[in-house]
Each structure stands twice: as C-alpha cells, then as structure tokens.
Amino acid sequence: MSPITRRRMIAMSLASLAVVQGVTATFAQSDTPLASWQKGPTRDRIIAFVEASLKEGEPGYIAPADRIAVFDNDGTLWCEKPVYFQLFFALDRIRAMAPDHPEWKDTEPYKSILAGDLEGFAKQGEHAVLEVVMQSHAGMTVDQFQVIVADWISTAKHPELKRRYDTLIYKPMLELLSYLRMNGYQTWIVSGGGIEFMRAFAERTYGVPPQQVVGSSIVTEFNVVEGVPELIRLPKLDFIDDQAGKPVGINKFIGKRPVFAAGNSDGDLQMLQWTTMADGPRFGMIVHHTDAEREYAYDRESPVGRLDKALDEAPAAGWLVVDMKDDWATIFPK
C-alpha cells in the first residue's frame, strides 16, 4: 500500500470512528448545572467560585483570558482501577501484536502477558512495564497511533466493571467541565497519561480538544518517506507529566498559571500548589475515592492513585475535598 493510500484509509477510519463514538461528550449536557452532584456545601462552593468569577469589579472576578482550568485524568475524570487504563491498552495491544511476534511466547515479559499471568508480569518490575509501553506505543506514525487507540477504546471492556473504558468516566466531572466552559473557562487535561493516547478520545469523551491535552510523551521524528511527510513515534521517553512535571507541563503548554485545578492523588500535589498558591481567586479540588460500592475506595495506601500528602495539605491550602460517596448522586453515565 502506498503511503498516500494508507493515509487516506487512516483518515476515513478516523472519520467513521468519530461518527460512531461521538455520543459520550453529550453525557455532559444538562440544564441544571452540576445536576449529578448532591445539593450541599461541596456543590455550593464550586458554584459560588464560578459565579463570583463572572462579576467584574468584585474581588472574585477573573478576566475571561485567565479562566483556565486544569484537570488530571486518571482517577479525576475517569476510573483508574485496578490499574491505569492505559496499561490495559498496552496489554491488549501486545496480545493483538502477538501473531506477528512468535518469539514472544518464550520471551519475558511477553510470555507472562500472553499466558494471562498479570501477576507474573507485574513482578518483573518497572523495566518490564516500560518495555511493554514502548512496544505498544512506538514504531508507528502519529496518525496510525490515533487509529489504534480510537479502535481500542471503541471495543475494549474493563475486566471487572464489564463496560467500555470511555463510559467509566465520572458524570459529575463531565458536568463540571461543561459548567466551566459555559462560563468562559478553558478546560485542559494535565495528566501523567500519554498525551497522544488521551487525544485519541478526549474530544468526544470530555469535549476537550487535542490542543488542550497535556500529558507524558515519547519522542517523535519527522521524515519524508516517498514524498509523504510522516511523524514516527520512537521508543524513547520525552517528558513525564506527573508530580513536579505537572507545573512544568502547564507552563510549557499553557504559558500561564491556571486558576482552577482538580486532581485526586499525590501526583497532582504540585499542580494544585502551582495553581492555588498565588494571588487572586483560585480553586483547588481533590476527588477523594470513598465509594467502594459504586466505584472504589482508596487513598493513602493505594499503589495506584495514592492520595496521602495532598490530603494532608488540603485543609491548610483550602482545597475542596470531594467525597465521592456523599457528594456525587451519580458516578458513571447510564
């Protein structure tokens, strides 16, 4: 297949996926703001901040150009249990690629993955995870990667909750994104997850366009192949957008300090500090996973999404701690 034919097929495939999947962003629509939030002080505080930010001349006023809100993704906009969904993608991808790699049957860490022994895979440590991530995320063009991820998210299902990953998003947070945008806020995702992974579904899932997604990245390389320019994804880390990397990523991509930040783990601590510890009206929010029945309950001891230091700092910093169990009437969209 010529590069041009391949590009055409990718474009057509992306277009048809967009039609099929362009449903989830509409979850966020509603007439009442924050309808899935319980009435009470948590919801009131969010609404009070946003309403004050619109009143020119008042102390809570925020100029439209400064209305920048940043959201973590894993555990803040969608579920992150039992592991980050991007790892499920990587594992599914290894399984899908296996027929072209017969040698994997006898080579770790692939052997464990293909045998369904995820504990055995996990025991091999960070190096094995990095190898699997690179194997599944690099070696294709950026356009091809978009198709691979969009394809996966339109079919793959969560092993425990038995639903598509892009439906395991938090309805109250979709409403919050929508409510902020209706009031002139730019909503950005600032996540430790892969920037191009998230871009493949962020617009239709959250209403956040690609240029407002900040995340971790690998290196890409520009080449002109048979007269066709291509960007190839290389198996080399470029930037880790987590912890102290989040303010760095915010400054690099947005170039100004946000006024609103929402996170759920210690990986968001520095983003919350950078956003809120400055002059003027500012809002910090932590989603606290307290609902073992409807989702998962975890904080200080959790290896994924550990929330410890940020929870300690929240009262003095004035960050709103959202109690998922008590504050959210609904968790996932129907």
Next chain:
Amino acid sequence: MSPITRRRMIAMSLASLAVVQGVTATFAQSDTPLASWQKGPTRDRIIAFVEASLKEGEPGYIAPADRIAVFDNDGTLWCEKPVYFQLFFALDRIRAMAPDHPEWKDTEPYKSILAGDLEGFAKQGEHAVLEVVMQSHAGMTVDQFQVIVADWISTAKHPELKRRYDTLIYKPMLELLSYLRMNGYQTWIVSGGGIEFMRAFAERTYGVPPQQVVGSSIVTEFNVVEGVPELIRLPKLDFIDDQAGKPVGINKFIGKRPVFAAGNSDGDLQMLQWTTMADGPRFGMIVHHTDAEREYAYDRESPVGRLDKALDEAPAAGWLVVDMKDDWATIFPK
C-alpha cells in the same frame, strides 16, 4: 524581599506594562480584509482559500475545529535583520547585568560584547552564542523572565531602523492573522525563537495568546521556596523548534495537523511540508524578502533567514510565494 512580596511586585509590574503596551494589537484592525496587500493574484488567492473554507458541502470546506493556521515569527511576522531580535535582547541583557559581574570585563565572550565589538563576539562561534543566551535567559523564575522581556521590548530600539522591535512587525501579516481569526481560524505561532520570550509580547503584538505560541525552550524546574511554588529557568536546552522540529512541535502542542502555514525560510520547510502535503484543502505561504528599500532583500545566500530549498520546492508544492516589494502596499505599521 520575601518571595510573596517579590511575586506581588512582578504581578504589578506586568499589569502596568500591559496597559502601556496594549496598543500594538490594534494595528491589525481594519474594515477591508488585507487592506495593506496590493490588489492582485496574491491577495486574491488567500481570500479565495479562506472564503472557500467557509462553504459547507463544497470541496474547499474546512470544519471549524480544523481551521488551524501556523505562522513562523522571525522574518514572517516581524523583521529578523540584521540578526534575530532575540539576540539583541540577549546582548542588551548582558549589558544590563554587567554591573553585577565585574569579572566580565576580562572574560570572553562578555568582554567583546561590553566593548561593543559584536564582530569579535560573533567570531567566537556557536558556543559563545549559546553561553550568552543561557546567561541572559536562565537563572530566574518564569514570571521574572516575562517581566524582563516585557520591559525590554517596551524600551529597546532596533540599531538600524531606530524603532521599537515590536513595531517592526508586518502590517499585512497582522491583517492576515486578524482575517483568519475573523473566519474562525485559530492562529498559532510556531517559531525557532524562545517560547517564553515570544509569549511576553505575542498577545498584545499579534493577538496570539500564550497557549498558542510554540517555540524553542530551556528546561524549567518546579520548587516550593519558603512556601511559595516557583518555576526556575535552567541553563539547559529542552527543545529546538526549528526545521524538522517544527512538525514535531506542532504535533506535540496542537495535536492535529494545521491547514494553513506561513514561513519565510528553510527553517519552515518541514512545517510547510507537514501542513500541506496531505489530503483536503491546504495552504502554504512563503514571505519572500525582496524589498531592500523598505525592509531588507535576501534569500538563498543569507546566513539569517536563508531561503533556498523551500523556494525551490514552492512551485511543485503549490506554495504561494509572497513578493514583499510587489505584494505589500505597506510593510510596517505607522
């Protein structure tokens, strides 16, 4: 001075600069689109592309979300002669810092700079330039750097043209930016220049907000100092947004392929290729510096802003080559 007092002073200083300098962006306003362009095929071709892009159902139509236009800065939006203006900034900054560095009087490359011997400085090669750039661009917070650049651009003057640098911008290009925005295009700067250098004036000069500026960068580091979060600029290169780096920067920051690109040198070749060599309506433009009387005339042999390969590729690629002398009725704003 405590970090909080310092931050307050920086905020106040930035606010007052914004008031004084908030004049240049208004240069771009006019009722007739592209009023400073000569009537004729060049101007017609731009207008025909943009008008066709608004007509839903027609072959030239571009969906609003895809209306992304990228512009080089040096030589495309503002003058780049006799050298990139950012180098003038670096040299002015070295002179301003000299009283705190008595040792520079006897140390190269500072000795030559302080003696006004720029030829002597230039002879010391790339390493000396890099040292001067790092010395002048690193070692402060990102907020402090914004103030330093904004201060400089509101006072410094071009040595030959005797005007403030932010008035040495091309009126026809300001009108083009404006015209594209009026028609629903996002206008982005994608430049080899420093991202935070340009962000200090891009909004008031070009109407391009910080989050739509892509450029070269140095590493920043997040620290909390005496309870105050700060991002410090380190003397270490992060990313060079030039040549093959431009499509990489576009993909990293914008996450989708633009439909319109304007440049003026071989540094823009790959950006033009990436933008235009794909399906659908696309526009590539090269500003050709042909006006020695009103600005500068240069192309294939110029060490700064060399235009050679891109000029050769333009006809086959269908890129519009704008002849500054013949196509622009006015060059700089009054």
